[in-house]
Amino acid sequence: MTVARALSRTISGDLRIGGGRGGVGFCGRNFCFAAFILAVVILTVLVSIYQPADPLLRPPAAASQLTSFLASTSNATFLPDGSVLRTGEDFLNSSSSAAAPFIGISDVNSSSSNGAAVVPACDPAAPIDCGDPELFHLLMRAAIEALPDLHFYRFGKPVAVAGDPGSCDIDWRFRPKDAVQPMLYKDFRRFHLSRSPNCAVSVSKIEAFHSGVGARKKADEAANATEFVVGEPLEDSLPAVISEAAFAAGRYLVYAGGGDRCKSMNHYLWSFLCALGEAQFLNRTLVMNMDLCLSSMYTGRGQDEEGKDFRFYFDFERLKKSASVIEQGHFWTEWGKRHKLDGLKLYYVDDFKVTPMSLVGINDSLIMRQFSEVEPDNYWYRVCEGKTESAIQRPWHLLWKSRRLMDIVSAITSRMNWDFDSVHLVRGEKAKNTEIWPNLAADTSLEKLLVTLKDKVEEGRQLYIATREPDTSSFEPLKEAYSTYFLDDFKDLWDENSEWYLESKELNNGVPVEFDGYMRIEVDTEVFLRGEKQLETFNDLTSDCRHGVHTC
Incomplete structure (x- = not known):
């Protein structure tokens, strides 16, 4: 009651400027009370309808501002520079999926020793039986040991190779052990086998990514799958009217x-x-x-x-x-x-x-x-x-990125054994504009880049360089410290003999499809994001602000 009475006196009292009895009256008690009530009502309405703008999810108030943002011709490669928008897979929470149990060495039955499968009935002249359960376990163990940076989630049954009785193809689903995104990948490889005098079978060679074509699913088999896996055949025909x-x-x-x-x-x-x-x-x-x-x-x-x-x-x-x-x-x-x-x-x-x-x-x-x-x-x-x-x-x-393009990403990272660091270089027109980016050209020069990388990336590491520089020959000195890779080092993955080329051509009614600029950006971006260490131009390589001076 004390607070209420004090407030009542304040509102209804005769407020004066200058104080004392000789002061000048500021307002009458009815006018002050009405003004106070009006102010409270206005403030309540403003608080209830105000919604702060979210610059990531809400479009700018003016259409011209949004148009300018979306139609940006920035020479940069990734989302913060306005070139590639994230799609569905980038927004998934990987925690629950990444915590799913994977298959380890201890989960594979082993009744053999020294990495060889024991064959009960020894016939050195007999072809290797790819359907033998013990051989299946041998291939699983060999894959897990050969690819320590992967987590394996499912193995398919080994398949015999026509014309090669000493090989078996096998497929598996996997995820990089340090994966940020929870998507699954598919690989199928050819395993070459050798037999000892006592008929024990061992793995002599594992071929490269997607070499075991005999174990690849057909499109009609993949069409009924409930999971979407990078590397599986797609069934993306246009839906007809039922x-x-x-x-x-x-x-x-x-x-x-x-x-x-x-x-x-x-x-x-x-x-x-x-x-x-x-x-x-x-x-x-x-x-x-x-x-x-x-x-x-x-x-x-x-x-x-x-x-x-x-x-x-x-x-x-x-x-x-x-x-x-x-x-x-x-x-x-x-x-x-x-x-x-x-x-x-x-x-x-x-x-x-x-x-x-x-x-x-x-x-x-x-x-x-x-x-x-x-x-x-x-x-x-x-x-x-x-x-x-x-x-x-x-x-x-x-909305997810094309799995045909993501298969190229998977192939590139597999060739680097999923064990590499990555750096993103923004140069081009931005480096030439010294008024807006005064330090960018110097900070991303080869001399400065060598010094910066020495402090951030261990010497001898595989280094993927994501950039839109048309001539990458100037980065040749980096090879003295790192095994460097650029997107075009893997262009056989989209040339006229590649899976991507043949599948895209079929999709396009027999007309060849160009591996265009947006496809390059998508693939370059996704490979960069799979590096163990990821160095961005404006976060790690230069003191300049991403959007120019005074925008940091």
């Missing part, structure tokens, strides 16, 4: 037109995931255009390139199994056949300010958003701005 009845009963959402085409891949993803998020919010199937336009910032010719398939860059098998999507070619073919016969109705929206919340009650078969305004008011992501932000969540977890 039946006419199912099509007629469906509810669809399509985005048409707009100025998002041929923009940066970050811009495309920001808009595409807005559309997918709205489709999920409305419980509708998203009609997808699988044909992308690759921005000139990723092409060697400096021109935008049409005709790029979504599946070149992203995991469509995972997407179509996790979300309701249909390819627009199939959709419009069926729509042309069925919409009049079945009385399917179209609801047309031509203003991005029409919110998804206002469309919840629409029962028409198809909602079409038409984006016909001028930029930036015709960008798809404008639908998800403003008050829609709190309702539509972009489903980042559904």
Whole structure:
């Protein structure tokens, strides 16, 4: 009561400037009380509606700011510099998956000694039986001992090699022991075997990554798998309409037109995931255009390139199994056949300010958003701005990088035995701009780089250098201290004899696919992120700020 009375006296008292009886009156008791109540109400309202901006998840207030950010032509390689946006696998929590039990030497049965399998009935002339359980255990032990930086999670049964009775192919699923991301990888290798005079079998040689092609699953076997594993054959064909009845009963959402085409891949993803998020919010199937336009910032010719398939860059098998999507070619073919016969109705929206919340009650078969305004008011992501932000969540977890590209990443890291350090070098136009990055050129020069690396990376280590420098010959002196590797040292993984080339060509109706700039960035980024020590330009190599002077 003491506090209440004191407050009452303060509010109702005759406040004066200068104090004392001779002071000048500041306000009457009714006016002060009303002002106090009004101030409390205003403050309460402001606190309840204020939401601080999250620079990572919330778009800037002005469309021009977001456009500038997403369409950045930065010469840097990774996300902090605006070039590669993280996808679903980058946001997964690896703790639970990494803690899963893996197969160790102690888990493999051993009734033999000295790394050899004992054969009960000795016949030196007989071919080696790849189906022998004891031989299976021998191959598992040999793989675990030969690849100590991996954790093994499942082994497939050994397979005999046609025309080579002294070899067996075997596959396994694995994860690097220090993996940050919880994805599983698939390898299949050929094991060459030798037999001693007493018929004990031992492993004489293990061939390289993906050499045991006899143990690789066929595409139809992989199609029924519930897990998505890097290295397994993909079943990412375009989903066809199941039946006419199912099509007629469906509810669809399509985005048409707009100025998002041929923009940066970050811009495309920001808009595409807005559309997918709205489709999920409305419980509708998203009609997808699988044909992308690759921005000139990723092409060697400096021109935008049409005709790029979504599946070149992203995991469509995972997407179509996790979300309701249909390819627009199939959709419009069926729509042309069925919409009049079945009385399917179209609801047309031509203003991005029409919110998804206002469309919840629409029962028409198809909602079409038409984006016909001028930029930036015709960008798809404008639908998800403003008050829609709190309702539509972009489903980042559904969009993963192409497993064909991730297989190249796995092959590169396997050739380095998953035991390497990595450094990311940003130079290019940034190094030339000394007003914004005054120290970058000097700090990333070969002389300074040798000194910096000496303090941070142990001499003799394998060192992967992720950079967009067109000429890597200037880094030759680094080989005196390290075993250095660049992306182009592994270009056989995407040349005309590679698995990636043949599979991409088949996907592209027999037309060869270029290993373009965005693919290079994706692979370079992912290999860098698998280094044991990762040195970033603006964190570890230079005192300059990432975005220029006075931005640290």
